[in-house]
Amino acid sequence: MFLTLVDFVGCFAFALSGGTRAVERRLDPFGIVFLAFVAATFGGIIRDVVIGAVPPVAFATWHYFAISCVAGFCCVFAHNLIARLAAPVAVFDALGLGLYVVVGTRKAMDAGLSPLMAAVLGMITAIGGGIxxxxxxxxxxxxxxxxIYALAALIGALVVSVGDYYHLPGVPVAVVGGGLSILLRLAAMRWDWNLPPPTSRT
Structure with missing residues (x-):
């Protein structure tokens, strides 16, 4: 139940990021809802295909489509209110990032992947919708x-996968892993943290 709740909240956060981006690009209402659905489900679809859970849960149940529609229509009818938030797309994206890190990594561990590869798939789950x-x-x-974006997701995913591997309490590990990803992403946005580019030698 906890994992499902986290999944749904993450879906809504990512759908808001997609819908808000669509409003910024001046798409029509259908385009807004469609982009909300893509942002909310694309990473999870990749994850489910990789672990062989087909059809992907985004198509096997109506919940994700319904949540995406609600978020999309919120962006259609309340975009002025949402736009007053500071950097709304990036903030919603950071929330979805941390929440999907937890869901993606746990599902990958349940599918039998090693902690490292489960963390990688958790990262892909988290960043796929934004891509x-x-x-x-x-x-x-x-x-x-x-x-720092994918790195924030990977660090949080490693916390979740290592905690699961050592049979630590699931909820605290999920809170720490997801929260760490969110905080790292928000901190990178606030203080302009970047990975150093490669130095060229002449």
């Missing part, structure tokens, strides 16, 4: 920017 959203919105995906 799909930004590509469809004709923008460079956040994961390709200098700012």
């Amino acid at each position: 799909g959203r930004d590509i469809l919105a004709a923008q460079t995906p956040m994961v390709l920017h200098k700012e």
Whole structure:
């Protein structure tokens, strides 16, 4: 139940990021809802295909589509209110990042992956929706920017996978792992933390 709740909250947060991005790009209501659905489900679809859980849960149940529609219509009818939030797309994306890190990593561990590869798949789950959203919105995906993004997801995913491997209490580990990803991402945005680029030698 806890994992399902985290999954649904993450779905809503990512869907809001997709819908808000669509409003910024001046898409029509259908485009807003569609981009919300892509942002909310694309990473999970990749995860489910990789671990052989087909059809992906995003299509096997109606909940994710319904949550995405609600978030999309919130962006259609209340976009002015949402836009007053500081950097709304990035904030919603950070929340979805941390929540999906937990869900993706736990599902990968349950599928029998090693802690390291479960963490990698958890990271892909967390960043996949943002990649799909930004590509469809004709923008460079956040994961390709200098700012710490995928690394924040990977660190949180490692916390969850290692905690699960050593049979630590699931809820505290999930809170720490997901919270760490969110805080690292928000801190990177606030203080402009970047990974150092490679130095060229002449």
